[in-house]
Amino acid sequence: MNTALMLATTFVALVIVIVAIVTTTELVRHSSGRFLLLVAAVLLPLAVSGGGVLAGVKRSSETDFCISCHEMEPYGRSLFVDNAESLPAAHYQQRLITREQTCYACHTDYAMFGDVKAKLNGLKHVWVHYVTGAPDKIELYQPYPNYNCLHCHDDARGFLEVKEHKKDPAALQSGEVSCLKCHDVGHDLRAAGDGPFWQAAEKP
């Protein structure tokens, strides 16, 4: 559900509820009116709220949303640094991940409750941003898990044909050997400060 539709449905639902408040006395006199009250007080608001939650969850997974807090601005800029070794920059610039959900694509566990965990962590981030203040050095909650990389790369030709990946695939699968052991440049925050930056060429 997009924002305009969500706003429109919430507004219509609100108007219906207000009309129901004003006309409650008349509505309770007829069975159809009582049903309308049930719709206005329970069915419609819950449906609209459910749609709102879905739209909210989707929007809160977007790149713009993640970097809207100033603490995340350098991480957003690091997507544009001209450094092919930097994993986030390479993934973003080569379109290996969707640009609309850049942060979410790599920082959400591809496990059963990965999305829920990401949203709960997001709540924690809001608390830190507004109440306790962000730490000087922002770190991951846990070492970056291999399964987040392998979710996409596991059966990719570019991954399978690399000599080093063939040596001990089980160690990579189990996480015994971290992908970051070799691919060790995450967000290039030094270059994110003063560049150089990659500029997308203008479309002809």
Added chain:
Amino acid sequence: MSERANANAGLSTTLRRVRRALVLVAVGLGIQLATTLMWTPLTFVLFAALGLGAVGLGAAAFLWSIWRHIDEADEEASS
């Protein structure tokens, strides 16, 4: 108090409860509308905590008021 007067009093109590529940739902939807207009991490939390909370409470209060009304009508009929 006569039977009719008792019934009227019961109905007006239920009406009051239903209206209160509807007002709570309206407040919740209003919060959802306002927070959707300016979507930030904070407004998303407000949307979820206050907007959804008020709508959920209002819907529950509505159902509870209907339940109470039926219950009280039953009691009245049996007495």
